[in-house]
Amino acid sequence: MTSKIWGGRFSAGPAAIMEEINVSIGFDQRLAKQDLHGSRAHCAMLVARGIVSKDDGDAIQEGLTRIEKEIAGGNFLFKRALEDVHMNIEGRLADLIGAPAGRLHTARSRNDQVATDFRMWVRAAIDTLDDEVRRLQSVLIDKAAAHADTIMPGFTHLQAAQPVTFGHHLMAYVEMFGRDRGRLMDARKRLNECPLGAGAIAGTSFPIDRALTAEKLNFDRPMANSMDAVSDRDFAVEFMAAASVLAMHMSRLAEEMVNWSSAQFGFIRFTDAFSTGSSMMPQKRNPDAAELVRGKTGRIFGGLMALLTVMKALPLTYSKDMQEDKEIVFAAFDTLELCLAATTGMVDDMKPDAKKMRAAVDGLITATDLADWVTRVLDIPFRDAHHIAGKIVKLAEGKGVGIADLSLAEMQAAEPRITKEVFSVLTPEASAASRTSFGGTAPDNVRKQVEAARARFLTLGKAP
Numbered sequence: 001m002t003s004k005i006w007g008g009r010f011s012a013g014p015a016a017i018m019e020e021i022n023v024s025i026g027f028d029q030r031l032a033k034q035d036l037h038g039s040r041a042h043c044a045m046l047v048a049r050g051i052v053s054k055d056d057g058d059a060i061q062e063g064l065t066r067i068e069k070e071i072a073g074g075n076f077l078f079k080r081a082l083e084d085v086h087m088n089i090e091g092r093l094a095d096l097i098g099a100p101a102g103r104l105h106t107a108r109s110r111n112d113q114v115a116t117d118f119r120m121w122v123r124a125a126i127d128t129l130d131d132e133v134r135r136l137q138s139v140l141i142d143k144a145a146a147h148a149d150t151i152m153p154g155f156t157h158l159q160a161a162q163p164v165t166f167g168h169h170l171m172a173y174v175e176m177f178g179r180d181r182g183r184l185m186d187a188r189k190r191l192n193e194c195p196l197g198a199g200a201i202a203g204t205s206f207p208i209d210r211a212l213t214a215e216k217l218n219f220d221r222p223m224a225n226s227m228d229a230v231s232d233r234d235f236a237v238e239f240m241a242a243a244s245v246l247a248m249h250m251s252r253l254a255e256e257m258v259n260w261s262s263a264q265f266g267f268i269r270f271t272d273a274f275s276t277g278s279s280m281m282p283q284k285r286n287p288d289a290a291e292l293v294r295g296k297t298g299r300i301f302g303g304l305m306a307l308l309t310v311m312k313a314l315p316l317t318y319s320k321d322m323q324e325d326k327e328i329v330f331a332a333f334d335t336l337e338l339c340l341a342a343t344t345g346m347v348d349d350m351k352p353d354a355k356k357m358r359a360a361v362d363g364l365i366t367a368t369d370l371a372d373w374v375t376r377v378l379d380i381p382f383r384d385a386h387h388i389a390g391k392i393v394k395l396a397e398g399k400g401v402g403i404a405d406l407s408l409a410e411m412q413a414a415e416p417r418i419t420k421e422v423f424s425v426l427t428p429e430a431s432a433a434s435r436t437s438f439g440g441t442a443p444d445n446v447r448k449q450v451e452a453a454r455a456r457f458l459t460l461g462k463a464p
């Protein structure tokens with residue numbers, strides 16, 4: 001059977017393998033809502049400009065309404081022979097209303113149609129993700145507020161570095177996810193121009209009104225260049241780039257949760273809701289969800305590479321290669337939604353163990369506080385103070401004790417002017433409380449950060 005759509009030129013149908021490689025309805029049916037929306041706007045514009053009669057326009061709109069209902073009710077039969085979502089909907093419209101259906105595609109091509117649909121889809125996906133990331137920030141902020149005073153070792157090189165609070169640590173992720181929302185919103189701003197009316201490549205000789213369709217579809221303006229309009233997929237690449245950074249951040253948090261929930265750290269415990277057992281080892285409580293969030297990152301990074309590779313050598317304008325864009329973006333979105341839900345669930349679920357965290361703070365961790373005290377009180381240049389503190393650390397380490405366990409005399413062997421006042425800065429609590437510089441870990445700072453973050457990130461309708 002020849003195609004109804006291009007049967008004028010073709011006398012035979014496609015080879016089976018041709019249909020197999022060409023067909024996209026299996027995945028691009030996810031664009032159905034956007035496609036209907038786009039068709040409605042296009043049809044209304046054609047009528048407004050006198051290109052299609054009011055009667056035909058009404059028939060088309062009614063037909064589209066019926067299709068919408070069929071799809072919503074699960075009664076729409078997507079046909080592989082009709083290749084993609086655009087031709088499935090147009091084909092069904094012809095079944096339903098007959099001849100006027102053929103007027104809908106006036107001054108339009110699937111090239112500008114798919115670009116428009118896909119932009120609208122990505123735009124909606126960004127809005128959904130923005131909500132979901134905000135929810136994740138919200139549970140992180142709540143946990144941080146509850147643990148503004150909980151002391152834990154902060155790490156560099158995964159070596160205990162300085163005491164920090166667990167709340168401060170969690171608030172770092174709130175910042176990271178805030179930037180993720182910002183990146184998604186930046187992408188949204190740039191994608192919000194309408195390709196519709198670019199036609200296949202060159203524009204159209206019909207007196208269309210591109211500003212009207214752009215407005216009806218909530219775009220800021222029509223895209224300025226018809227060739228760019230049909231060949232650009234930057235918006236999808238930017239989405240994948242922002243998705244990759246977001247996935248990377250979730251993976252880092254997942255990695256920390258894996259570490260923290262191990263018996264060796266013991267910093268957090270997941271309830272049974274987020275733990276899995278081992279089929280062999282009865283003692284195990286595995287953090288599978290965190291590991292999977294970490295593991296699924298590869299799909300999203302891979303998707304970014306795949307899409308960049310699809311686009312990298314395409315001459316202007318549209319090439320069918322670009323049909324490969326959608327599965328990548330759909331899959332990344334689905335994976336992100338799953339990972340965001342799991343991460344939000346885990347953060348909400350995890351029970352921090354303040355005692356274990358405090359116990360993990362070793363007796364050498366306030367070495368910087370010692371050096372700072374020597375600099376501040378004895379007015380010794382920091383580099384020299386570092387050297388003095390280093391000697392004291394070496395002594396403590398040799399004796400297998402903490403710095404604060406040394407006697408004043410032992411400290412004075414390294415620097416005679418040290419007084420007993422030094423001991424007041426050597427507890428982890430004092431150390432953390434002293435970090436009052438902007439952005440520092442002092443519990444009072446963390447409480448302020450928490451309030452500021454609620455206002456910055458959790459106010460609805462306000463982009464970060």
Ligand code: ARG
Pocket residue numbers: 024028084085110111114318320322323
């Ligand atoms: N299914 C196609 C895609 O996703 C729609 C555009 C087809 N355009 C064309 N000239 N064959 O890219």
